[in-house]
Amino acid sequence: MTETRKIEMTVNGVRHQLEIETRVTLADCLRHHLGLTGTHLGCEHGVCGACTILVDGQAARSCLMLAVQADGAAIATVEGLAGDDGTLHPLQQAFHDNHGLQCGFCTPGMLMTLVEFLESNPDPSETEVREALSGNLCRCTGYQGIVAAALDAAQRMRAQAVGLS
Amino acid sequence: MKPPPFHYHDPRSLDQALALLASRDNAKLLAGGQSLMPMLNMRFAQPDDIIDLNRIEELSFVRHTEGGRIEIGAMTRQRELADAAVIHDRCPLMCEALRHVGHRATRNRGTIGGSLCHLDPAAELPVVAMALDATVHVQSRRGARTLAMAEFPAFYMTPAIEPDEIVTKISFEPWPAGHGAAFVEFARRHGDFAVVAVAVLLELGGDGAIHRASVVLGGVGPGPLRCAAVEAAVTGSRGGSAFQEAAATCGEIDAMEDVHASSAYRRHLAEVLTHRALDTAFTRAGGERAS
Numbered sequence A: 001m002t003e004t005r006k007i008e009m010t011v012n013g014v015r016h017q018l019e020i021e022t023r024v025t026l027a028d029c030l031r032h033h034l035g036l037t038g039t040h041l042g043c044e045h046g047v048c049g050a051c052t053i054l055v056d057g058q059a060a061r062s063c064l065m066l067a068v069q070a071d072g073a074a075i076a077t078v079e080g081l082a083g084d085d086g087t088l089h090p091l092q093q094a095f096h097d098n099h100g101l102q103c104g105f106c107t108p109g110m111l112m113t114l115v116e117f118l119e120s121n122p123d124p125s126e127t128e129v130r131e132a133l134s135g136n137l138c139r140c141t142g143y144q145g146i147v148a149a150a151l152d153a154a155q156r157m158r159a160q161a162v163g164l165s
Numbered sequence B: 001m002k003p004p005p006f007h008y009h010d011p012r013s014l015d016q017a018l019a020l021l022a023s024r025d026n027a028k029l030l031a032g033g034q035s036l037m038p039m040l041n042m043r044f045a046q047p048d049d050i051i052d053l054n055r056i057e058e059l060s061f062v063r064h065t066e067g068g069r070i071e072i073g074a075m076t077r078q079r080e081l082a083d084a085a086v087i088h089d090r091c092p093l094m095c096e097a098l099r100h101v102g103h104r105a106t107r108n109r110g111t112i113g114g115s116l117c118h119l120d121p122a123a124e125l126p127v128v129a130m131a132l133d134a135t136v137h138v139q140s141r142r143g144a145r146t147l148a149m150a151e152f153p154a155f156y157m158t159p160a161i162e163p164d165e166i167v168t169k170i171s172f173e174p175w176p177a178g179h180g181a182a183f184v185e186f187a188r189r190h191g192d193f194a195v196v197a198v199a200v201l202l203e204l205g206g207d208g209a210i211h212r213a214s215v216v217l218g219g220v221g222p223g224p225l226r227c228a229a230v231e232a233a234v235t236g237s238r239g240g241s242a243f244q245e246a247a248a249t250c251g252e253i254d255a256m257e258d259v260h261a262s263s264a265y266r267r268h269l270a271e272v273l274t275h276r277a278l279d280t281a282f283t284r285a286g287g288e289r290a291s
């Protein structure tokens, strides 16, 4: 029994039309069907946060959605963060500068979680950052560098916003 | 590929969903997916049909009825609830509890109907619904009916609804302005299910003494546990030592034991957290401690 559906979604601004088996998760769709392997899968049952992406601007675990549920949605993944010329997003730069990653497996999920968080809370306290990241597991860093990167990124992004206005 | 094969349906109306559900033997309703999707990925659940409720707009709302009740559609996301002005203004207990429900990425998808029907023994929203004496509204092609939240849990992780029924909304009468609410829990990590959680609502009379109390524990048994003994012990009191004695009655409860905690530890937590929640709710109600 192979049941498929035609779906259409925008990923990082690019329109995709595809026919996909209804039981495929959104994470597998991104990785296997669209070749966007930046979204990582750690646990595949909603515990580790590695697969976090944005669905219509809101963070979601892509292992806990079916691809068919994203029909018509706008998806953002880690591949869309850097500029077209390769300039890192301030969050990515801050992770680089603050040793916010070691093996990098958890990083895409950390980044996408923080993108949404910093949008709603541009000037967070350390406690708020730790609370926001409590659903993302990292086996390497001990979190110190990640929290420092998040706070540093928040400051850079605030400075950028002031510069733009 | 993780989930087992199934037929996928995404009805646009409640009627369509009810018709589908009535015509299938082994169907599962997919709400926010934060519990069912893991069970599908791990193949603990192997339904023949998945009926996805996410495209049914009529099941998503938060509103005040003319009779003064608050109604919440089953597919209202936890994130939407936390942001809703009515909940913020009239039901601070739910707002405080929502901060403990998973993480932002799971609250963005997870729904109140999903939380209630999954009925994890340590989930926060069933505890809140019980503390508010909420009514659960269910519907099938055979008709609509209501259940008191107190009779909603049938047994471990199983609500008292029939296979062809869908929970459509919950409703409750908000406590009057000026009441005190507190939701306190202990979890190993922020956002995890609670080891023990407690919800407290207190209303003071004109004389400053408590004249109505609701105290419900989560995480101690298969479903939320109303603590009638604590409620009785605090009613008429003005805090202070009465709270200590009231909370001590939690030492009598029959708490469950699992990999996370022994029953003795759960009883201890129940007592300590209940005491804290009573103190906080009393202060928030504007209460002044008896000396």
Ligand code: FES
Pocket (backbone or CB within 6 Å): A040, A041, A042, A043, A044, A045, A046, A047, A048, A049, A050, A051, A052, A061, A062, A063, A064
């Ligand atoms: S892979 Fe999705 S949360 Fe772990």
Ligand code: FES
Pocket (backbone or CB within 6 Å): A100, A101, A102, A103, A104, A105, A106, A107, A137, A138, A139, A140, A141
């Ligand atoms: S950097 Fe290795 S898991 Fe986080």
